[in-house]
Amino acid sequence: MxxxxxxxxxxxxxxxxxxxxxxxxxxxxxxxxxxxxxxxxxxxxxxxxxxxxxxxxxxxxxxxxxxxxxxxxxxxxxxxxxxxxxxxxxxxxxxxxxxxxxxxxxxxxxxxxxxxxxxxxxxxxxxxxxxxxxxxxxxxxxxxxxxxxxxxxxxxLDLPLPTRSVPIYCQSGDAREINVDKMILKGVDVLPHGLINSRQKFGVNGQTFMEFVKWVARRTREIGRPGFQPVLHFDVYGWIGLEMGLEPQRIAEFICRVADTVPGFTLNLECPADFGSTQAQIENYAQIVSILEERGSRARIVVDERCNTLEDVRLFAEAKAAHLIQIKTPDVGSLADTARAVLLCKENKVGAYVGGSCTETDLSAQASVHVSVATQADMMLAKPGMGVDEGFSIVGNEQNRLFAMLSRRRAQVEKSQTKRTVSHAEQP
Known part of the structure; x- marks a missing residue:
């Protein structure tokens, strides 16, 4: 062998x-x-x-x-x-x-x-x-x-060769303001994560978080290139539920208020609450999604916690218990299952985000790019690390190199097909 x-x-x-x-x-x-x-x-x-x-x-x-x-x-x-x-x-x-x-x-x-x-x-x-x-x-x-x-x-997996690049999402870590500026200057598609993982960062009734959201939108307009309109994506690590209570209606109302503070932007909110189990997460997230859609909100719910394996992804996708599912690559396990998870999301008309973790390496990040692009995920994480420059460079450059190789492959195929056509036409 x-x-x-x-x-x-x-x-x-x-x-x-x-x-x-x-x-x-x-x-x-x-x-x-x-x-x-x-x-x-x-x-x-x-x-x-x-x-x-x-x-x-x-x-x-x-x-x-x-x-x-x-x-x-x-x-x-x-x-x-x-x-x-x-x-x-x-x-x-x-x-x-x-x-x-x-x-x-x-x-x-x-x-x-x-x-x-x-x-x-x-x-x-x-x-x-x-x-x-x-x-x-x-x-x-x-x-x-x-x-x-x-x-x-x-x-x-019997998929066509990809033609569309996958939007890249960067995370700020605790150096929020500096890293937000970096993301805006580099024209990142989805930003900034924010690492809202404590009561201090979320604030009483979410006020500290809401001010940060407004600042990111304002900063984007101040220093971004003309027409730059990234998706704003914040990971709140369950703090909406921890601060507001585990009641879908109250959580949805808060999310709507946040979205209203940044008109014109699509708002992704990752892990608004942790309901303690996969089944409880599915049931309650489905309710939150339904409420947001009834209100016509520009906010989208992203699931992370309690959605780990391929089977978890299937359960959330079929229940429409999120607008976007993070397929967290080390938690899913085999990259073959990551690819299958993206296709499951597409079958159920749910967004597929090939994520992962800041703890990864250059090799795992590069392999994830190929799976993300092949399956045409909706977005992928700039990784590894908690800075912006390194992960964005590794993931972005790998994607660009991949498309250069695929373009050459297509050109070779077209040239070969043209030769065969000409040769056939010249036969008596």
Whole structure:
């Protein structure tokens, strides 16, 4: 078979793993760290440097292709897998996954993912492991078939080659004002995230948050190029529900008030509330979506927490329990499932946002671009890291390179077809 060896290399994620429960409970910041005891199992402190684990597949021509495993920033929260354990992932890869990799036809991507990432003793492999291995397998298939990763996804899912670029969404981290300015100057399609993850940032009755929303809109008009009209997207980490109460009508009314403060802009609100379980989230988000649509609001609800796996995405999409679903790549697991999740959203006429986490790496971000473009997602996250410049550069440049290669491929096909047509016409 095409894989003859498997390598592992420890690595770093581009940000930190954070204990969301401790932060939500009011843990104070001291410089860059959070002070106090962690509240989520697996965390030894509230903020932990993100680790990753690279898996390399040595192909028969001695080419080595890589993929990166890692967890998301708020691991262990909202029904997610626990904090990423690189040692455990290394042991499982070495003793179980490596043997499977040596036995598959790596040129057949979906089939290889299904065989290599099959459950172990009726239990699914850690999602971070699925994510990293599926990246490496996608790169292997692209190398073996001499194509781009996007073309592999299109071929295996019977999709046309993409022609439309996918809008890019940047996140600000805590350096809000500086990073908002960067996003506006760079003409980012969707901005700014805002990291509204504490009572201090949300404010009493949401006043601090509302002022920030108005400032972003005003700043966009002040320093943006003429006609620049980004989508305004804010992640409030459940704080509307925490501050206003877990009642869909009150939450929807607040969202409408926020949208009314920025007329002319489309407003995305991510995770307005956490209702405690996937089923409760679906039922209540569906009500909020319905109320907003009845009122003709320009606000759109984005689901993140409690919507992790491909099955979760299916449940939310079929219930119309969001306007836009974040497909959080390390939480979904295999990139094959990320592709399927986008298509599920499209089938149900729900927006598909290929997200992820600031804790990811350049390799995982680049692979995500190919899946996003191949499936024509509605938007994708600029990652990794919590700055603007690095993630926007990695994701944006990869997308531009991909379209340059696809344009060349189309030109070659058209030239070949023209030659065949001329040759046929010249025959007696």
């Amino acid at each position: 095409q894989i003859k060896d498997v390598l592992l290399a420890p690595g770093n994620g581009a940000f930190f793993y954070d204990d969301q429960a401790a932060i939500r409970a009011g843990a104070p910041q001291d410089g860059f760290i959070y002070v106090g005891q962690p509240a989520t199992p697996g965390f030894k402190s509230i903020r932990v440097p993100a680790s990753s684990l690279s898996v390399g597949l040595v192909l028969t021509d001695d080419t080595i292709v890589w993929g990166d495993m890692m967890g998301v920033q708020y691991s262990g929260a909202g029904g997610r897998d626990p904090l990423f354990d690189a040692a455990q992932a290394s042991e499982l890869t070495s003793h179980v996954v490596a043997r499977r990799l040596l036995e598959v036809d790596a040129s057949r991507y979906l089939d290889a993912c299904a065989k290599v990432l099959a459950p172990l003793e009726h239990k699914r492999l850690p999602l971070a492991l699925e994510y990293g291995v599926s990246q490496a397998l996608l790169r292997a298939a692209a190398h073996l078939r001499r194509s781009t990763m996007a073309e592999i996804v299109c071929a295996e």
